[in-house]
Amino acid sequence: MASGSSEVEEEEQERVMLRDRPEWADVTPVPQDDGPCPVVPINYTEEFAEVMDYFRAVYLADERSPRALSLTAEAIHFNAGNYTVWHFRRLLLESLKVDLHKELEFIERIAAKNSKNYQIWHHRRRVAEKLGPDARNAELQFTKKVLSVDAKHYHAWSHRQWALQALGGWEDELDYCSELLEQDIFNNSAWNQRYFVITRSPFLGGLKAMRESEVLYTIQAIEAYPENESSWKYLRGLYKGETTSWVNDPQVSSICLKILSSKSNYLFALSTLLDLICHGYQPNQDFRDAIEALKIPDLDIQDLDIASMICSILEKIDPIRVNYWIWRKSRLPHVAQ
């Protein structure tokens, strides 16, 4: 059973209008009814308009035929965003007992040009759902391919999370995250996926079991690029619901101190230290020395307590969010200098 894709590929070269194809001679196309008083009289490109006219005809007649399937492929080729066309295509796939692996291939070709389209991903999910665990590798491979082009592709990540949960395949996912983070340590989607894996994979034992090794991994990532919002947020996430362990873990305060002492890209180190202090952490003189050594021009912080010093510096080095830092300063707990 053909999936209707071959027509689409040839179509680029020598497309014949449907009205000139013998196999469509018996169908009367149904033109778009623009309603009583069209506000927006739209003239679609002629070919697309014709395809849609024939589509409406087969859709209204509920014609479950191979040619109807090919027609949906042509309609999708023109516009992959039409819910009805996709829906009718699913009905046809079922009635015609089409090999769904072929359909996955068809989707892959369509997605190559329209990967940001919601309908394609929804269709893909419905088809994979029908195939069950049989589709596992195909789905992981497919999303991997999309992510190799755009590693932050929201639909692809969403589909991949669904596939892992519905079809399985968790075993290599943490390695996959590491691989992507190695390519781009700033990839927030990959960090999110990493968190998804360590908290949800049935093989890893959950957040607590993973914390030790993940903290080490993350601290290395922070050391390499301390200006990375994602790694700092991930580090905080590793102590979700356990603020006390976060405040008391010397690894967290040490990395802050280390970055501060390096005197460059220390914004997140400062803000993390501020959060720690607000949750009861008591920094020693080393922190104060490191902060004073930053020597921000035109900023006199000698007489302030350490939390106020931090806020004053952040106001200076992050001026676009100055109001946020002023607000943070205004609600500091009263700590001894």
Add this chain to the structure above:
Amino acid sequence: MGELVTDKHVKYILSVEKRKDDFESVVMEHLRMNGAYWGLTALDLMGKLDVVDVNEVVSWVMSCQHDSGGFGGNVGHDPHILYTLSAVQVLALFDKMDLIDADKVTNYIVGLQNEDGSFSGDMWGEVDTRFSYIAICCLSIIHRLDKINVEKAVKYIISCKNMDGGFGCTPGGESHAGQIFCCVGALALTGSLDLVNKDLLGWWLCERQVKSGGLNGRPEKLPDVCYSWWVLSSLIMIDRVHWISREKLIKFILDCQDKEKGGISDRPDDAVDVFHTYFGVAGLSLLEYPGLKPIDPAYALPVDVVNRIFFKK
């Protein structure tokens, strides 16, 4: 930077409505209802809604409604919750709420709620927190919020909350400003904002402002005018909008205008479209830019329209 070229934007929006044969109009055909909402709301915010023929628009909107109660993206197109909200919003703009058969629309939306409290976009089942917002906003506008299971709906949204304070499209999905707007909006409309860690989320949202003054939707992504809406409205709903630089954001949006032909693009010097024109104008309205009507951050409708719906005034 200069100023908002209101007259040019009005002209641009009207010209898009009349355009016939380019690619954008082909693609827009099936989501014309969304296009109508974007264009008309932008016109209303600029005080120029009177340039369109009310009866023409309203009768077209009504002809997109199905027996199920849902609206299609255009005449003869299948209903979808995306277009149903836009249709209701357009009717609200024109004070034609009395044309809506509220029970019918309610039945349609109620039927889309799933067992876990989430919503599907249509009878074929795609689930996304976007649809939770749309369902809740739509029912709220027609005064039927009590007809769904609000508690479960809220519970589902909260299950999509991440450790960074943001929200994703499904549980575990990456935080994304568009999804955050939907989740925060739905929580605001159901009086559930106490379930949000406002300081944590507010910090994530204000970190979206980049050096150029524009806002991005996720860490390390490029700024885009449409996020002026999604990030800003969320910040306003959780009362943290003063954490970002208003002046810099205004400048960024104004820099995205096509000052000759009108319209606003995603980033300076890109091609304009109605979607970004609406979000640019709506963003400026949220920033209280002079000469624009204020817009409600949760309903995404001008405040006077919202007042008319809820206070008959």
